Amino acid sequence: MNQTAFLPHRHLDKLFDLLHSDGFRVVGPTSEQGAIVYREIDTVDQLPAGLVDHQAPGRYRLEQQAHGRYFDWVGTAQGLKPWLFTPEQPLMVAREVAGGLRFEAVREEVPLTAVIGLRGCDLAALALQDRHFLQGEYPDPHYQARREQLLLIGVNCHRSAATCFCVSTGDGPEVGEGTDLVLDELDQGFMVQACSARGRALLVRLPIRPLAGGHKRRSKALRKQARVQQRALPSRDLRKPLYLARDDETLWQSVADRCLTCGNCAAVCPTCFCSRVDEESPLDASESTQVRRWDTCFNDEHSYLVGHVVRKSAVHKYRQWLTHKLAIWHDQYDRSGCTGCGRCITWCPVGIDIVEETRRLCTEVKTREPGE
Ligand code: SF4
Numbered sequence: 001m002n003q004t005a006f007l008p009h010r011h012l013d014k015l016f017d018l019l020h021s022d023g024f025r026v027v028g029p030t031s032e033q034g035a036i037v038y039r040e041i042d043t044v045d046q047l048p049a050g051l052v053d054h055q056a057p058g059r060y061r062l063e064q065q066a067h068g069r070y071f072d073w074v075g076t077a078q079g080l081k082p083w084l085f086t087p088e089q090p091l092m093v094a095r096e097v098a099g100g101l102r103f104e105a106v107r108e109e110v111p112l113t114a115v116i117g118l119r120g121c122d123l124a125a126l127a128l129q130d131r132h133f134l135q136g137e138y139p140d141p142h143y144q145a146r147r148e149q150l151l152l153i154g155v156n157c158h159r160s161a162a163t164c165f166c167v168s169t170g171d172g173p174e175v176g177e178g179t180d181l182v183l184d185e186l187d188q189g190f191m192v193q194a195c196s197a198r199g200r201a202l203l204v205r206l207p208i209r210p211l212a213g214g215h216k217r218r219s220k221a222l223r224k225q226a227r228v229q230q231r232a233l234p235s236r237d238l239r240k241p242l243y244l245a246r247d248d249e250t251l252w253q254s255v256a257d258r259c260l261t262c263g264n265c266a267a268v269c270p271t272c273f274c275s276r277v278d279e280e281s282p283l284d285a286s287e288s289t290q291v292r293r294w295d296t297c298f299n300d301e302h303s304y305l306v307g308h309v310v311r312k313s314a315v316h317k318y319r320q321w322l323t324h325k326l327a328i329w330h331d332q333y334d335r336s337g338c339t340g341c342g343r344c345i346t347w348c349p350v351g352i353d354i355v356e357e358t359r360r361l362c363t364e365v366k367t368r369e370p371g372e
């Protein structure tokens with residue numbers, strides 16, 4: 001059963017103390033190079049107090065406000081992805097030994113990790129990555145080792161950025177299932193909800209007090225306010241229009257004319273999981289390490305096949321990215337691969353907007369349907 005209480009702002013450091021004494025490192029939001037990012041943090045002072053983000057296509061700015069709330073920003077530059085599916089992951093080392101080669105799988109010790117500040121869209125993305133990395137025939141041992149060490153503390157959004165559309169994907173702005181604690185930040189402190197046995201064990205050791213009726217009303221109003229979003233995908237299942245659009249390259253030309261094929265959208269997307277494997281050897285060739293690195297549909301090498309790049313043009317690359325994300329994922333994982341976080345819109349250097357492009361494609365393909 002979920003248990004809810006109030007934690008005054010001045011006691012948030014007690015949560016950090018408890019986590020540290022239970023052996024967790026704490027990963028949380030902090031400000032770095034003009035953006036909110038997840039980093040290992042030791043104290044409450046490293047949280048982005050009073051910082052508010054302003055996001056728009058191709059734009060992200062932070063503004064310092066006087067209120068001092070810790071979680072008034074909406075989105076971090078990256079979600080949880082790099083902490084589990086790391087950008088660079090050594091997989092295996094082959095070493096020359098007397099009489100042949102010895103192969104050793106790389107396995108690492110991962111510390112217990114408590115992540116604080118996760119939004120609904122990022123927790124939904126985590127569930128999608130779990131599906132991909134853990135629930136197939138061959139679970140990924142590197143992802144699994146990190147995932148097993150996680151304790152998750154979500155924070156409900158109380159406003160949406162201009163780029164958010166999680167209401168239309170069903171993944172936010174409130175935190176869904178899968179967390180241990182959920183925080184709602186109010187002016188004087190936090191409404192804290194424990195959603196798991198570990199969460200309850202933490203909550204009872206905090207200097208909490210009972211919730212007042214005003215706390216619940218204020219939190220409800222703030223959560224309602226966050227549901228007002230400027231963007232919405234036309235549907236949660238876009239297979240029909242996107243499969244129809246697949247064979248008409250002219251439909252993709254206007255976005256391809258602007259797309260730099262830089263791959264930023266895939267890099268910041270909390271659900272994109274493509275990778276490649278490189279072989280690396282020292283000059284004396286005494287050993288060879290296989291290293292997995294993030295890759296995207298926007299790289300030529302990603303579709304290289306026996307001397308031929310299958311998806312060479314921006315039309316082919318962008319079409320692959322969008323069609324996989326919003327249509328093929330349904331066939332693979334029973335839902336779309338987009339949780340509406342808006343990062344691909346914010347961090348696209350030319351401001352290409354996945355929602356706008358999808359709406360345009362859906363409209364244009366409709367006019368070309370036989371019988372229309
Ligand atoms: S496709 Fe864009 S909006 Fe959707 S989850 Fe990925 S980065 Fe977020």
Ligand code: SF4
Nearest residue numbers: 259260262263265348
């Ligand atoms: S859509 Fe934007 S971020 Fe994605 S590859 Fe094209 S230019 Fe880069």
